[in-house]
Every structure is written in C-alpha cells, then in structure tokens.
Amino acid sequence: MALPANPGRAVAAASAFxxxxxxxxxxxxxxxxxxxxxxxxxxxxxxxxxxxxxxMPVAAQTVPxxxxxxxxxxTDRPTKSNFACTVPKGFFQVEMDVxxxxxxxxxxxxxxxxxxTNPTLKYGLGEATDIQINWAPLASSRTRTAAGISQTATSVxxxxxxxxxxxxxxxxxxxxxxxPFVKLPTASAAIGNRRMEGGIAxxxxxxxxxxWTITLGPQLDILADADGRGHxxxxxGLVNIARQFGAFTLYNEVWTSQNFDPAGPxxxxxxxxxxxxxxxPVLQFDIGANVGLNRNTPDLQLYTGISAxx
Numbered sequence: 001m002a003l004p005a006n007p008g009r010a011v012a013a014a015s016a017f018x019x020x021x022x023x024x025x026x027x028x029x030x031x032x033x034x035x036x037x038x039x040x041x042x043x044x045x046x047x048x049x050x051x052x053x054x055x056m057p058v059a060a061q062t063v064p065x066x067x068x069x070x071x072x073x074x075t076d077r078p079t080k081s082n083f084a085c086t087v088p089k090g091f092f093q094v095e096m097d098v099x100x101x102x103x104x105x106x107x108x109x110x111x112x113x114x115x116x117t118n119p120t121l122k123y124g125l126g127e128a129t130d131i132q133i134n135w136a137p138l139a140s141s142r143t144r145t146a147a148g149i150s151q152t153a154t155s156v157x158x159x160x161x162x163x164x165x166x167x168x169x170x171x172x173x174x175x176x177x178x179x180p181f182v183k184l185p186t187a188s189a190a191i192g193n194r195r196m197e198g199g200i201a202x203x204x205x206x207x208x209x210x211x212w213t214i215t216l217g218p219q220l221d222i223l224a225d226a227d228g229r230g231h232x233x234x235x236x237g238l239v240n241i242a243r244q245f246g247a248f249t250l251y252n253e254v255w256t257s258q259n260f261d262p263a264g265p266x267x268x269x270x271x272x273x274x275x276x277x278x279x280x281p282v283l284q285f286d287i288g289a290n291v292g293l294n295r296n297t298p299d300l301q302l303y304t305g306i307s308a309x310x
Contacts, residue, residue, distance in 0.1 A: 026076040063213035063242045063249050064278075065205045066171040067128070073279075075307045076120070078274035078286035079253045081215045081240040086166045086173035087124035087309065095120045095307040102301040104292075109145025113298075115139050115157065127170070132162040139191050153190030158183050164203075175205040195224030197231070211244035217255075225262045234259045240272075249276045251288070269293040282309040 064074040067085040074085035075095050077306040087093045096119035104111045116138040124130045136157030144150045162181040168174060181200035199221040206214045221234035240253040251274045259266040275289025283306075 008278075023267040025031065055153040063207065063244050065175050065207055065213065067166060068170045071171065072278055073284055073307060073309045074280050075284060077305055077307060078254050078276055078288045078303070079238075079240055079251050079272045080270075080290070081217045081238050081251075081253060082164075082177075082179055082201055083215065084164075084166055084168065084177035084203040084205050086128055086164050086177070089123045089124040089127050091124045091126075091309055093122040093130075093307065093309045095122070095305065096304050097305045100301070100303040100305075102290075102298045104298045106295070109144060111141065111143045113139065113141050118157070128166040130164050132164065134160040134162070139187065139275070141191060148153070151153075155188035155191040158184055158185055158187045158192045160184070173207045175203075175207075177203045180202060193224055193228075195228065197224055198222050199234075201236075213242045213244075215240035215242070221257075221259075223259060223261070226261050230262075232260055232262060247278050249278075251276070255290075266296050267294065270297050283307070 064072040069088035076082045077095050096117050100115035102113045115136045118136040120134040122130050122132045139157045140154045142152045160183050164177050164179045166177045168176050170297040185194045201219040204216040217238040219236035222231050223234045235258045238255040242249050242251045253272040255270045257268040270290045270292050272290045276286040278284050287304045292299045
C-alpha cells in the first residue's frame, strides 16, 4: 500500500507495518492571555508538567488551522489527513499514539498489528517551515492461519522524515502546504519491506462558518515494487470533514490508496472517524477508528493518542 505522508494511521495489507499514516489536526478555541517569547515556552512546559492551563488568544468556535504560537495546537492527527499548519518557529511539538491496533481477517486467518507509542517529533525551522521525524520504537505483528498456526514478529518500525512548507498566511480560512517525505527502511523484513520509499503530499484546509473545516489530501507516492526490483507510482486521496463542538472536534473521513504495482494494482478504501479534545491550548487528546471498506484494507484499526507543543 502507499506510504503515508502521515505515518501511523494506516496499516498496509501485504505487510502489517508498511505504514502510511496520518493525521489531521487538533480542535478549537480557547479565550486567553498572551505570554510572549521564551516566557511563553517556560509557561507552556510548566503547564504540561503540573497541569495548570496556559491561556492564549484564539478565534472562538474554529477547528485549529493557524500556525502562530498564540493559537491552539494544530496537528496532523487524529485521522490520516494532514493539516497545512506548521509548528511555530523555535517550538517543538510531539504527536503520538498511546495505543494503536489493527486487525485483518482473510481466508479464515487473522493478522493483528500493535504499534507502541509511534511518536512524531516536529520542530519549527522558520515562520512557515517545520521538520518532522516519525519512528515506532516497537511494532508487533501476530498472524494466525486457518489451520491454527501462529507466528509473531517484533521489530522497531521504519523511520519517516518529513518537511512541511506552508504556502499561505499563518491564519486564514484557506490553508495550503507542501509536504515531501521519505521512508528509511529500519524495520526488519518481518515488519517492513526493507526498501526506501517516499513522495509528496499537498494538505489543503478550508474553514467554513459554524465551526466546520474541510480537508483534502492529494498525495503522490513512490513505492517499492513487490518483487523488490524497482519502484512505481501510487496515489493517495482523502476528504475529511470536521466540526467543532466546544472543546471537542469530530472528524469524518473517506480515504483511498491506489498502488500501481507492476505485479498488479492494490486499491484500498476506508472510512475513518475520530474525536479530539483540546485539554488546553497546547495539549490535545484523541481517539479514533478506521474501518476498511474492501479486502485490501485492514478491517479495523483503533487508536488513541496525545499531542503537545512546548
């Protein structure tokens, strides 16, 4: 299946850990006071450690899409979509699964995949640029055949490097970015495909009145051939509609991956739903489910996660 610009939200059908991942963005508005510069970072860090909320000015009743340090955290999760927002210059942001499980049943057999933590660490390089690294420190795949034979594989995951360049103003109803990425084959052959892959995504966000946000995710993938002899193209697309309700945002998404392998195309489709809670302007929790809509897609994926900016 296609490699994701958003690592971790999808699991490949052929290889339980040939990931795609990820992720749309955070939640909403929080009325507040402004703290500037380094003092802001220390206040945020203290807030995360002792649980005292740090307040910041934001527009009310809006799914977060802004990239400024005085706006609520904007993330590339919980769904498979990416947002066009970038991490503010000089700030760090971590977005990670706490629990991620996917299950596929085929021909009387079953494969279950568990990702442990699966963090993405981001750093704001400039006013409209951030750099990102995703790596699952531990992945486990358990396969049981129709005859009852079980096999378990455990390994570190692949590393995905991403660079996001926002092309629009830090705040606004329309947001657009370019997101090139490359996957480094650090996972074992039992978990990954041991081949370098990459591509480029184009996150597009459109905020509408009433707390609605529409996200589109066209993406070109460069994927390894199934026989390991070369590479071929793939396409990924999605439509995500989000609605804010107070401190919560509900996401509904339809996703597809079109893998044009010379050995035969692999087409995947899923319906994804998730809920995010903005605990304070720099801390988000989420939970979600991805439901496969055809045989090439994992039947069900469940996850919960956390994101923080500091």
